[in-house]
Structure formats: structure tokens, C-alpha cells
Amino acid sequence: MKMSDVAKLANVSPSTVSRVLTQPDMVSKETRERVLEVIKKVNYRPHIVARQFRTKATKILLVVVPDITSPFFSEVLRGIEHVAINSGYQVILGDTQNNINREEEYINLLHQKQVDGMILLTARIDKEKLEAISNEFPMVLACEYMDGLNVPTVSIDNVSSARKATEHLLTLGHKKIGHITGPINVVLSRDRLRGYQQALLSHDLEIDSAYIQEGDFSIDSGYNQMLKLLALESPPTAVFTFNDEMAIGAIKAVKDSGLEVPKDIAIVGFDNIKMSSLYEPNITTIDQPKYEIGIKAMELLLKIINGESIQKKKFVLKDNLMIRESCGTNVNIEIS
Structure with missing residues (x-):
């Protein structure tokens, strides 16, 4: 069934059928309904390649x-x-x-x-x-x-949100806070590291390079980098991870080392993926929209x-801190 066949049955021109399919507002309601009725009756499907050739x-x-x-x-x-x-x-x-x-x-x-x-x-x-x-x-x-x-x-503002996550650990009394980053060649990793550092400096705390370990976004790297932090002579009492997947790996490393989260060490993730609210303990995290x-x-x-002008180029959406069990509370709290 071709477009010309549909046009003949609907008693219109092929160009009218084309407009019904691509620019329906340019066709009268009566004509549009008649053409659509024929299209439905004969089960007409436009030839995609031909349409692409015409419209580019x-x-x-x-x-x-x-x-x-x-x-x-x-x-x-x-x-x-x-x-x-x-x-x-x-x-x-x-x-x-x-x-x-x-x-x-x-x-x-x-x-x-x-x-x-x-x-x-x-x-x-x-x-x-x-x-x-x-x-x-x-x-x-x-x-x-x-x-x-x-x-x-x-x-989102990754510097601000990472600072917010680290600030939460500071308000809980932690002073030895570690950070498991993503790959440092990725801008998000550098920005979240910067937010973590800003929070520590704002509380006059020294930034200890031993407390910063580079991961690769995965659960396995969260696990392995957490083991490195736990092996330090004076390990951190809290860790902020680049994402929730590495937070899950970090929590497992803590458990496998015979310790408990959050009793022995607090963990904060990032992204608020679905698993973060289901994992035990539920993970405190930054919720990205x-x-x-x-x-x-x-x-x-x-x-x-469509050729519209876009004056504003940067759109920064709002994030929220989701406070859960992994840093010492059993109550779900959302902080903007």
C-alpha cells in the first residue's frame, strides 16, 4: 500500500496525506479524520527511508x-x-x-x-x-x-553536593574522613574530590592524602579501596564514596573485616540508585534528579x-542529601 493509494481512497492528493502524517495542524479536521480513517483501515505504514530522503x-x-x-x-x-x-x-x-x-x-x-x-x-x-x-x-x-x-x-553542582555529603559526616563528629574517588581523569571525580576537600578545610582539618583512594566506579573498586583505608595505622571513622556502587563495595569490605556500619565506620554514597535504599544498612547518599x-x-x-535559540547554556538542577542508616540514623531524612 503506497501513499498514492491512500490518497486515492480518501479522495485527496498524496501531498495532503503527507501533511496529515507530518504537519496535521495544516489540514482541516474533516480531511484529517477522513485520511486517518483510510490509513487505519488499510493499515498503511509510511516508508521511513523515503521519508528521510524527502525531509533529510x-x-x-x-x-x-x-x-x-x-x-x-x-x-x-x-x-x-x-x-x-x-x-x-x-x-x-x-x-x-x-x-x-x-x-x-x-x-x-x-x-x-x-x-x-x-x-x-x-x-x-x-x-x-x-x-x-x-x-x-x-x-x-x-x-x-x-x-x-x-x-x-x-x-547538578557536584562540588556543592560533595561538600554537603562531607559536611554531614562532620556534623556527626567525624574528623577522620576518607574519600574513595572515581577516576581522576573524569571531571565529576575531580569536582566531588574538591567538594570533599572544601568541607574539611572549612573545619580547619588537614587533608591527608592517605585518606584519598582512587576507584573506578565499580563495587569491586569500592571494596578494594576500602580495604586499603582500613589497613592504615589510623583508619578513617567515616568515608564518602564517589557513587553508591562503590559505597556498597565499601560496606561489604567493612563487614568482611569484622567491623560494622555505622557503628565502627560511617559510609556516604552518591546518586541514590534504587539499591541504596534496599541495601543493609540503607545508604546515606546524594540524590541526583x-x-x-x-x-x-x-x-x-x-x-x-527545531532551530530555536537557547540563550542559557548551563542548567544546574537541585540535588538532595538522603540521610539513612549507613552514617548512624534509622530515620529517612531529605535535606536540600
Whole structure:
């Protein structure tokens, strides 16, 4: 069944059928309903390749993630897809597996006109390359970012939120606080480390390099780096971890060492993934508005695709500190 067949049955021109499918507001209600009735009756499906050839649009968007196995990104992706589907777009995923070369390979899909736009949930290639691509193609960054990059970006304030998490441990009386970072070549790791350091300095506490261990985002690295902290002659009494997955690994290391959380050592995570409220003990963590980040990023990308001007480039969403059992309280408290 071709578009011309639908047009003949509905007694309209093929161009009218096309407008009903792509610009329905430009067609009268009576005509639109007649065409849609025929389309439904004959089960007509537009030829996607032909439509792309005519409109030079694929109606496909690419979302590039650093690690598809991370539970953090699933909520961000839900927000992205919710807006995309409601706007008539399909979403495909590219998993870089934290590999910069793979990130560049996915970006090449823009040059090949295989997608209409891209949301990067990772940004680790050269700043100049990213800016050059964003000047030519629709692109939005979300979660990760770069200082001074003139590209629409959606994130939280990672320095402030890390400072807030560390401040909470300080208010509980801890003075020996460790930090398990993410890979230091990632901007989020550096910003959360900075927030941790700012909190200690604001309380006139010395920053002990032995209390800072670099992980790789995973449960295993949280476990291994926690063992290193526990092996110190004077181990910390509290630890702030880069994310909840490493917090889970850290708690297991404490338990396997014959100690208890939070009785012997307090743990704070980051991201508020679903497992953080189910794990024993429940993990105190920073709640990122993951779903809202995805929605905002997708809305911005659609505006760029539609040729709308975006004056504001940096969108910083609100985070919250979720206080739970892992740092010494059995009451769920949310602090903005």
C-alpha cells in the first residue's frame, strides 16, 4: 500500500496525506479524520527511508553513555526516551565502555547523517572537538560537563553536593574522613574530590592524602579501596564514596573485616540508585534528579533541532542529601 493509494481512497492528493502524517495542524479536521480513517483501515505504514530522503531527517536520536551497565543511567535514559517518544523520535544508545575512541566513533554518526542529534552523558574528548561538532550539529551534554564549554549542559553542582555529603559526616563528629574517588581523569571525580576537600578545610582539618583512594566506579573498586583505608595505622571513622556502587563495595569490605556500619565506620554514597535504599544498612547518599536531567536534556535537544535559540547554556538542577542508616540514623531524612 503506497501513499498514492491512500490518497486515492480518501479522495485527496498524496501531498495532503503527507501533511496529515507530518504537519496535521495544516489540514482541516474533516480531511484529517477522513485520511486517518483510510490509513487505519488499510493499515498503511509510511516508508521511513523515503521519508528521510524527502525531509533529510531520520527522526532518530543518539544517546551516548559511558557505561550501559550502570544503574544510574537507566533513570536518565527513561526521562530522555519519555520526551523523545512523545515528540515522534526514536532513541538509540551507544555504550562507550569508558573508552574515548568509542565516544568519537559514535559522534561520527552525526557526520554520516544517520541521526538528527545527540545527547552525550559522557564528555571526555577534546573540548575543541566538542565545540566544533556542536556548532555544526544538534548536541546536548548531560550529567558530565566541561569547564568553559559553550554547549547546552544539564547537571547538578557536584562540588556543592560533595561538600554537603562531607559536611554531614562532620556534623556527626567525624574528623577522620576518607574519600574513595572515581577516576581522576573524569571531571565529576575531580569536582566531588574538591567538594570533599572544601568541607574539611572549612573545619580547619588537614587533608591527608592517605585518606584519598582512587576507584573506578565499580563495587569491586569500592571494596578494594576500602580495604586499603582500613589497613592504615589510623583508619578513617567515616568515608564518602564517589557513587553508591562503590559505597556498597565499601560496606561489604567493612563487614568482611569484622567491623560494622555505622557503628565502627560511617559510609556516604552518591546518586541514590534504587539499591541504596534496599541495601543493609540503607545508604546515606546524594540524590541526583536523574529522570529530570533526562527530560531537560531531551527538551533542549529538540529546541536546537527545531532551530530555536537557547540563550542559557548551563542548567544546574537541585540535588538532595538522603540521610539513612549507613552514617548512624534509622530515620529517612531529605535535606536540600
